[in-house]
Amino acid sequence: MSEFDYKQLDELIHSRVRLAVMAVLVSVEEAQFTFLRDKVNATDGNLSANLRKLEAAGCISAVKTFVGRRPVSSYRVTGKGQRMFKEYLACLERILGV
Numbered sequence: 306m307s308e309f310d311y312k313q314l315d316e317l318i319h320s321r322v323r324l325a326v327m328a329v330l331v332s333v334e335e336a337q338f339t340f341l342r343d344k345v346n347a348t349d350g351n352l353s354a355n356l357r358k359l360e361a362a363g364c365i366s367a368v369k370t371f372v373g374r375r376p377v378s379s380y381r382v383t384g385k386g387q388r389m390f391k392e393y394l395a396c397l398e399r400i401l402g403v
Contacts, residue, residue, distance in 0.1 A: 322355040330382040338378040
C-alpha cells in the first residue's frame with residue numbers, strides 16, 4: 306500500500322466537523338455542546354448528528370444533565386477516541402511526508 310493512499314484515513318474522523326470536534330476535545334478535559342458549536346462553527350443539527358456518530362463509535366462520551374430546566378450536554382474524548390485521533394494524525398503525516 307502506498308504511503309499516499311488516502312484510503313488509509315479513518316473516514317469517521319476525516320469528516321470536517323468530526324475532525325474539528327475531536328481536535329477540540331483532545332485539547333480540553335470536557336466541553337459543553339454550546340462551546341463545541343461555537344468553536345467548530347456548526348449548526349446545532351449538524352453538530353448533534355456528528356456528535357452522535359462519534360459517540361456511537363466510542364470516540365467520545367456524553368453526559369446530559371439539567372441546570373434548572375435547561376438541558377446541558379457535556380462531551381469528553383474517550384481513550385479509544387484519543388488512540389483513533391493519534392492514529393489519524395500519524396496517517397495524515399505519512400501521507401503529507403511530514
